[in-house]
Amino acid sequence: xxVLVIGSSGQVGSALFxxxxxxxxxxxxxxxxxxHLRPGLVHLDLQDPRSIHDAFEKTQPQxxxxxxxxxxxxxxxxxxxxxxxxxxxxxEQVLKACQKHGARLITxxxxxxxxxxxxxxxEEDPCxxxxxxxxxxxxxxxxxxxxxxxxxxxxxxxxxxxxxxxxFLMQLIKNLSExxxxxxxxxxxxxPTYAPNLAEVILRLINKRAxxxxxxxxxxxxxxxxxxxxxxxxxxxxxxxxxxxxxSELNQRALRPLEAGLKTDKVRAELGCHLISVKEGVSLxxxxxxxxxxx
Ligand SMILES: NC(=O)c1ccc[n+]([C@@H]2O[C@H](COP(=O)([O-])OP(=O)(O)OC[C@H]3O[C@@H](n4cnc5c(N)ncnc54)[C@H](OP(=O)(O)O)[C@@H]3O)[C@@H](O)[C@H]2O)c1
Numbered sequence: 001x002x003v004l005v006i007g008s009s010g011q012v013g014s015a016l017f018x019x020x021x022x023x024x025x026x027x028x029x030x031x032x033x034x035x036h037l038r039p040g041l042v043h044l045d046l047q048d049p050r051s052i053h054d055a056f057e058k059t060q061p062q063x064x065x066x067x068x069x070x071x072x073x074x075x076x077x078x079x080x081x082x083x084x085x086x087x088x089x090x091x092e093q094v095l096k097a098c099q100k101h102g103a104r105l106i107t108x109x110x111x112x113x114x115x116x117x118x119x120x121x122x123e124e125d126p127c128x129x130x131x132x133x134x135x136x137x138x139x140x141x142x143x144x145x146x147x148x149x150x151x152x153x154x155x156x157x158x159x160x161x162x163x164x165x166x167x168f169l170m171q172l173i174k175n176l177s178e179x180x181x182x183x184x185x186x187x188x189x190x191x192p193t194y195a196p197n198l199a200e201v202i203l204r205l206i207n208k209r210a211x212x213x214x215x216x217x218x219x220x221x222x223x224x225x226x227x228x229x230x231x232x233x234x235x236x237x238x239x240x241x242x243x244x245x246x247x248s249e250l251n252q253r254a255l256r257p258l259e260a261g262l263k264t265d266k267v268r269a270e271l272g273c274h275l276i277s278v279k280e281g282v283s284l285x286x287x288x289x290x291x292x293x294x295x
Contacts, residue, residue: 001025001026001027001028001062001063002027002028002029002030002059002060002061002062002063003020003026003028003029003030003061003062003063003064003065004030004031004032004055004056004059004061004063004064004065004103005017005020005029005030005031005032005065005067006031006032006044006055006064006065006066006067006068006094007032007033007034007066007067007068007069008031008032008033008038008041008067009031009032009033009034009035009036009037009038009041010067010068010071010165011158011160011162011165011167011195012067012108012155012158012195012198012199013031013065013067013068014031014038014162015160015195015196015198015199016065016067016199016202016203017029017031018196018199019196019199019200019203020203023203025207026203028059030042030055030058030059030061032044032055032068034046034068036164042055042058042059043055044068046068046085046086046089046090046091046093046094047085047086047089047090049093052093052094052097053097056097056100056101056103060101061098061101061103062102062103062104063103063104063106063206064094064097064098064103064104064105064106065106065107065108065202065206066091066094066105066106066107066108067108068090069086069087069108069137069140070082070083070086070087070133070136071133072133073112073131073133073252073254073256074252074253074254076131076132076133076136076254077131077132077133077253077254078253079132080132083132083133083136084136084139086136087133087136087137087139087140088136088139088140088143091107091140091143091144092140092143094107095143095144095146095147095150098147098150099147104149104150104151104206105144105147105149105150105151106150106151106152106153106202106205106206107140107141107144107150107151107152107153108153108154108155109137109138109140109141109152109153109154109155110133110134110137110154110155110156111154111155111156111190111217111257111260111261111262112129112130112131112133112134112137112156112256112257112260113127113129113134113137113138113141113154114127114128114129114134114257114260115128115129115130115257116130116188116256116257116258116259116260117257117258117259118259119189119190119257119259119260119261119262120191120221120260120261120262120263121215121260121261121262121263122215122262122263122265122266123154123212123213123214123215123263123266130254130255130256130257131254131255131256132254133254134257141213145212145213148211149211150211151205151206151210151211151212151214152212152213152214153198153202153205153214153215153216154213154214154215154216154262155193155198155215155216155217155262156190156191156192156193156217156260156261156262157190157191157192157193157217157224157227158192158193158194158195158198159192159193159194159195159281159282159285160194160195160196160285161284161285161288161289161292162195163292167195168192168224168227168228169231169282169285172228172231172232172235172237172242173235173237173285173289175241176232176235176237176238176241176242177237179238179241180241181241181242181243182228182241182242182243183243183244183245183250184224184225184228184242184243184244184245185223185224185225185244185245185246185247185250185256186223186224186225186226186244186245186246187223187246187247187258188223188224188247188256188257188258188260189221189222189223189258189259189260189261190217190221190222190223190224190260190261191217191218191219191220191221191222191261191262192217192218192220192222192227192278192281193216193217193218194218194276194280194281194284196284197218197274197275197276197281198216198217200273201216201267201271201273201275202216204271204273205267205271208270208271210270214266214267215262215263215264215266215267216262216264216267216275217261217262217264217275218275218276218277218278218281219264219275219276219277220277220278221261222278225242225244225245227278228242229242230278230279230282231278231282234278234279234282234283234286235282235285235286235289236286
């Protein structure tokens with residue numbers, strides 16, 4: 001099978017690209033970038049249908065894992081048309097290209113499709129996004145799900161050891177190791193998710209020909225402040241630099257779902273998979289960080 005990972009220059013896409021390369025049932029893996037060129041990746045811009053067409057012609061995929069999006073939540077709030085063009089219309093173009101090539105579409109989504117009033121949420125719970133970003137991801141989901149063979153993976157607070165990523169854990173490592181204090185919201189509850197574990201589960205779902213919506217997140221349901229404290233503990237960083245703050249005091253442009261997070265009963269029942277806890281995931285990150293700094 002030829003697999004095309006759109007957004008392989010991003011956090012989730014790079015984890016999927018890497019794991020796909022060592023997955024026996026995948027014959028060829030191709031990846032795309034938009035602005036951040038990495039060796040071996042093909043250029044694809046979701047706002048340019050021609051580049052989508054060219055990437056599909058070049059790679060002839062049977063499965064397409066769509067991990068590209070405008071992900072900066074506050075930027076989306078100030079640029080709703082751009083968010084719609086990239087996240088909704090771009091996804092629609094990818095779906096059309098998949099249909100033309102007879103490829104299955106697997107797309108990434110988020111718990112920001114919910115309002116965060118009574119999480120964690122199951123796959124069938126009604127969506128009510130609070131932000132432009134959340135709404136664009138929800139609209140994209142709906143368009144993807146018009147194709148019955150497609151798969152939507154919702155996840156949240158994804159972290160990994162990736163020097164080029166601004167994910168929450170990398171910000172924590174950078175700030176605390178440079179002795180910079182960090183204010184972290186203590187009222188945004190969710191499930192931190194280790195990117196390589198997410199990638200592994202997504203590939204198993206594809207191999208099983210799963211379709212519809214699946215929630216794939218880590219097992220701990222905790223707020224960002226608790227996550228930061230646990231991570232700092234495992235990483236041996238100074239926890240006293242972290243102070244709790246209410247989301248309402250952060251003056252962020254976009255509303256966040258506060259009591260969010262996702263239930264994983266469906267994926268656990270169907271795959272019997274192991275979802276990695278914060279302690280396990282951050283321990284693996286500590287190993288990667290130690291390897292890097294000992295060179
Ligand atoms: N990170 C999270 O905590 C989280 C949580 C829930 C869901 N998700 C979803 O998971 C997916 C992957 O997230 P991520 O954390 O890996 O995001 P990320 O690190 O910000 O990466 C985004 C990717 O999208 C690409 N991209 C951006 N604009 C594009 C455009 N106009 N055309 C083509 N590609 C474009 C980027 O390419 P360049 O960098 O080369 O420009 C990059 O490869 C997204 O759908 C996101 O909504 C993420």
